[in-house]
Amino acid sequence: MQFSVIIPTCSPAIPLKACLDSLRHQTLSREKYEIIVVNNGGGAHSKKFLEPLLADFSDRVRLIEAGGNRGYAGGCRLGVEHASGQYLAFHNDDSLADPAWLALALTTLDQAPDAGAVTCRIVCMDRPVIQHEGSAMTHPHGLFWQAGYGLPDRSESCRGAMVDDLDFFGGCVWATPRKVWDEIGGLSGKYHPGYYEDSEYALRCRQLGYRILLLKSVTCSHIMSATLGPDQDRFWKVFHRSRFLFLQRNLTGYSLRETIQSEFAWWRNHQPATAPGSAGGDFCQAFRDCQSLCWRVPVGRKEFFGLQNPAREKKTSLWPTPETSQPAKAIDRPEI
Numbered sequence: 001m002q003f004s005v006i007i008p009t010c011s012p013a014i015p016l017k018a019c020l021d022s023l024r025h026q027t028l029s030r031e032k033y034e035i036i037v038v039n040n041g042g043g044a045h046s047k048k049f050l051e052p053l054l055a056d057f058s059d060r061v062r063l064i065e066a067g068g069n070r071g072y073a074g075g076c077r078l079g080v081e082h083a084s085g086q087y088l089a090f091h092n093d094d095s096l097a098d099p100a101w102l103a104l105a106l107t108t109l110d111q112a113p114d115a116g117a118v119t120c121r122i123v124c125m126d127r128p129v130i131q132h133e134g135s136a137m138t139h140p141h142g143l144f145w146q147a148g149y150g151l152p153d154r155s156e157s158c159r160g161a162m163v164d165d166l167d168f169f170g171g172c173v174w175a176t177p178r179k180v181w182d183e184i185g186g187l188s189g190k191y192h193p194g195y196y197e198d199s200e201y202a203l204r205c206r207q208l209g210y211r212i213l214l215l216k217s218v219t220c221s222h223i224m225s226a227t228l229g230p231d232q233d234r235f236w237k238v239f240h241r242s243r244f245l246f247l248q249r250n251l252t253g254y255s256l257r258e259t260i261q262s263e264f265a266w267w268r269n270h271q272p273a274t275a276p277g278s279a280g281g282d283f284c285q286a287f288r289d290c291q292s293l294c295w296r297v298p299v300g301r302k303e304f305f306g307l308q309n310p311a312r313e314k315k316t317s318l319w320p321t322p323e324t325s326q327p328a329k330a331i332d333r334p335e336i
Contacts, residue, residue: 003033004085008075116210120218171198
């Protein structure tokens with residue numbers, strides 16, 4: 001088996017059937033890949049929704065019961081435990097795959113032994129607008145700029161295009177060699193229920209000298225933030241909690257004091273009101289709650305994760321590169 005496609009799912013409101021249909025009709029030969037659905041929604045979700053739906057896919061899909069909601073990373077990790085593929089592909093259940101996705105991902109991974117992960121162009125499912133073509137992270141806040149976000153999609157202009165190198169990728173559709181997954185230790189379950197575990201995986205790839213590749217000729221579609229919803233309070237709490245945790249686990253070149261000061265300065269400029277009940281006040285309280293939860297490091301201590309030279313100039317890149325990181329076995333990775 002060359003590819004194992006893993007799909008964590010937990011909500012009947014997500015168009016899982018459309019996702020599975022797109023994966024069932026790939027140009028890659030059917031005997032070369034398997035599809036694994038991980039049920040994060042519990043027994044009732046399985047009986048009422050998944051089992052009837054998957055009856056139409058019984059010859060192509062295996063259902064794995066998680067016994068509860070393990071989050072995105074936990075669902076992916078459980079799927080990998082049951083996977084037999086040389087390569088692993090991960091799909092959000094609200095994404096639709098380009099028919100050529102698996103075939104081109106397989107060709108690219110076979111021909112690029114230094115590839116740690118591959119992804120593709122992502123567009124909105126309901127309109128021809130780009131969601132992202134890779135992403136870059138701002139310093140020192142750890143926020144993302146999604147390349148191409150909001151621009152009209154011109155997929156036809158990318159046909160036959162080569163690959164691009166990325167710094168980070170979005171986790172809705174991506175693939176990685178099984179050996180790289182094992183070397184890194186997989187996605188971290190610390191980010192439950194989600195967000196930033198894919199960013200940390202990309203960072204680990206780069207620290208170990210692997211490349212992140214964008215397949216410009218492959219276009220998949222996705223419903224943005226369908227599980228939590230971008231307008232829900234829970235979305236922002238989960239997102240910022242994971243962002244703060246990512247910074248705590250991976251901060252390099254800036255002290256925590258400088259990061260905290262920069263964080264408050266940014267929000268003071270954008271949300272002047274800090275009284276309780278105001279937007280700024282609510283954020284400040286949320287920030288203090290997350291700080292007490294995540295940042296258990298003495299203020300002022302510098303973290304130089306995976307760097308050979310902690311004395312390097314602190315204004316250089318926040319994230320270590322293969323040239324500045326230690327050999328793979330020497331990296332002191334946080335607990336997965």
